Amino acid sequence: MAFGVETLDQPGVLASVTRVIYEHGANITYVGMTERGGDSVRLYFEVESAADEGALEAAITSLPQVVALQREPSFEKVFGKRVIVLGGGAQVSAVVMGAVNEADRHNIRGERISVDTIPLIGEEHIAEAVRATARLPRVACLVLAGSLMGGDITEAVVEVRRKGILVVSLKMAGSVADVADLVVGDPLQAGVMAVMLVASTAKLDIERIRGRSF
Amino acid sequence: MAFGVETLDQPGVLASVTRVIYEHGANITYVGMTERGGDSVRLYFEVESAADEGALEAAITSLPQVVALQREPSFEKVFGKRVIVLGGGAQVSAVVMGAVNEADRHNIRGERISVDTIPLIGEEHIAEAVRATARLPRVACLVLAGSLMGGDITEAVVEVRRKGILVVSLKMAGSVADVADLVVGDPLQAGVMAVMLVASTAKLDIERIRGRSF
Numbered sequence: 435m436a437f438g439v440e441t442l443d444q445p446g447v448l449a450s451v452t453r454v455i456y457e458h459g460a461n462i463t464y465v466g467m468t469e470r471g472g473d474s475v476r477l478y479f480e481v482e483s484a485a486d487e488g489a490l491e492a493a494i495t496s497l498p499q500v501v502a503l504q505r506e507p508s509f510e511k512v513f514g515k516r517v518i519v520l521g522g523g524a525q526v527s528a529v530v531m532g533a534v535n536e537a538d539r540h541n542i543r544g545e546r547i548s549v550d551t552i553p554l555i556g557e558e559h560i561a562e563a564v565r566a567t568a569r570l571p572r573v574a575c576l577v578l579a580g581s582l583m584g585g586d587i588t589e590a591v592v593e594v595r596r597k598g599i600l601v602v603s604l605k606m607a608g609s610v611a612d613v614a615d616l617v618v619g620d621p622l623q624a625g626v627m628a629v630m631l632v633a634s635t636a637k638l639d640i641e642r643i644r645g646r647s648f
Numbered sequence: 649m650a651f652g653v654e655t656l657d658q659p660g661v662l663a664s665v666t667r668v669i670y671e672h673g674a675n676i677t678y679v680g681m682t683e684r685g686g687d688s689v690r691l692y693f694e695v696e697s698a699a700d701e702g703a704l705e706a707a708i709t710s711l712p713q714v715v716a717l718q719r720e721p722s723f724e725k726v727f728g729k730r731v732i733v734l735g736g737g738a739q740v741s742a743v744v745m746g747a748v749n750e751a752d753r754h755n756i757r758g759e760r761i762s763v764d765t766i767p768l769i770g771e772e773h774i775a776e777a778v779r780a781t782a783r784l785p786r787v788a789c790l791v792l793a794g795s796l797m798g799g800d801i802t803e804a805v806v807e808v809r810r811k812g813i814l815v816v817s818l819k820m821a822g823s824v825a826d827v828a829d830l831v832v833g834d835p836l837q838a839g840v841m842a843v844m845l846v847a848s849t850a851k852l853d854i855e856r857i858r859g860r861s862f
Contacts, residue, residue, distance in 0.1 A: 438783065445670060445673070445675070446670045448666055448670070448676050449663070449666045449667050449669075449670040452662055452663045452666045452667075453663050453666075453667075455663075456659060456660045456662070456663040459659070461659070462662050462679070462681065463681050464679070464680055464681065465676070465678070465679035465680075466678060466679075466783060466784070466785055467676065467677050467678065468782065468783060468785070468811075476783075478783045506780070506783065507776055507780065509780065509783075509784075512776055512777050512780040513766055513777070513780065514766075522752070523748055523749050523751070523752025523753070524749075524752075526748050526752075527744070527745040527748040527749050530741065530744050530745070530748060530763075530765070531741040531744070531745060534737055534740050534741040534744060534765055534767055535737050535738075535741050535767075537737070537766070537767050538736070538737025538738075538740075538767035539737070541766070541767055541768055541769070542769055546766070547766075548764065548765060548766035549744075549764075549765050549766070550762065550763075550764035550765070551744070551748055551762060551763050551764070551765075552727055552728075552751070552755070552760070552761075552762035552763070553748055553749075553751050553752035553755055554755055555755070555756055562721055562726055563726050563727070566720070566721065566723065566726040566727065568682065569652065569680060569682060569690075569692045569720065569723075570680070570723075571680055571682070597682075
């Protein structure tokens with residue numbers, strides 16, 4: 435269940451709404467806040483396991499700071515699983531072409547796979563971004579697209595793999611390729627394979643190819 | 649200020665932490681939840697205007713359900729402003745090449761611009777995704793990359809523009825191009841221009857070209 439709540443811009447609004455959601459037995463899985471302009475704020479919630487969604491809606495709407503509540507489609511439904519591509523501009527743009535074209539083929543059959551990217555330089559910045567992907571919602575696979583990645587980036591890859599994120603690496607210098615789930619030489623193919631690994635409508639199974647290099 | 653909180657997986661944990669943040673005078677701008685496995689949960693918060701960040705940290709850490717708290721770099725710092733590219737696979741993959749290459753040139757100079765995409769078909773799905781971009785954090789510009797977009801997609805574009813998101817459209821059939829901030833014929837150029845419009849290190853000013861077609 436996902437909904438937007440327009441509220442007055444007063445301190446403690448989020449605490450009040452969160453309290454009501456808790457009292458209705460629901461688990462909050464995501465909260466965002468947009469439009470902090472003027473004297474109203476727009477909160478966006480995704481919650482699970484509400485016993486009575488209608489009662490929860492009514493209880494939130496009856497809070498004095500709440501102006502309006504509107505059901506929305508969840509980010510999972512709209513944007514689905516995410517493949518994240520990080521690295522050098524030249525390689526990222528080649529990987530993402532393959533990934534977007536492959537995601538198109540699955541989304542046409544009813545899936546939702548999105549492909550998100552950021553071109554970055556420097557071991558510190560890339561390692562930081564790798565670690566941050568584990569805090570983003572809906573991330574299924576990370577593609578490392580560069581010519582040289584090692585050191586702390588390798589540590590970060592080990593950490594995010596432990597948190598359940600698949601990691602595909604281009605064939606490149608440095609130790610990242612040694613710790614990835616899969617190594618692919620051609621960037622377009624790397625993008626396609628990354629999407630196939632997370633797509634329910636594809637047959638590529640990481641358990642059958644883990645540790646291999648193509 | 650951004651931090652992760654590892655907590656026991658008990659109902660009301662989020663309500664408790666949110667309450668403490670409120671009591672310390674801070675505004676929550678983002679909350680995410682990851683790793684709902686086993687009996688621990690990882691919450692991620694971004695908060696503004698905490699009077700005393702050390703005291704807030706200590707108060708959260710002292711909650712009985714809290715196992716650990718760790719400072720993290722914010723998503724704004726790591727992934728920065730977002731350019732979102734929606735539409736057909738062929739066009740999205742061409743736009744994103746231009747956008748990623750241009751983002752690379754700005755990120756090398758210290759900015760953080762990320763380029764996020766999803767290939768989709770159908771008026772209803774695309775309109776839903778356009779509207780959802782206004783609920784995503786950090787979105788600065790939306791690029792509509794297709795051959796035919798109109799109807800409810802056009803309504804959705806008008807709505808998100810009103811919420812402060814810049815909209816670039818490819819030259820295409822349908823009414824979306826009529827309501828965009830900017831229309832660009834070449835997809836690679838559309839991606840480059842979209843990134844230039846949001847980059848602080850670029851000189852392209854939407855106020856000087858709004859409504860034009862290139």
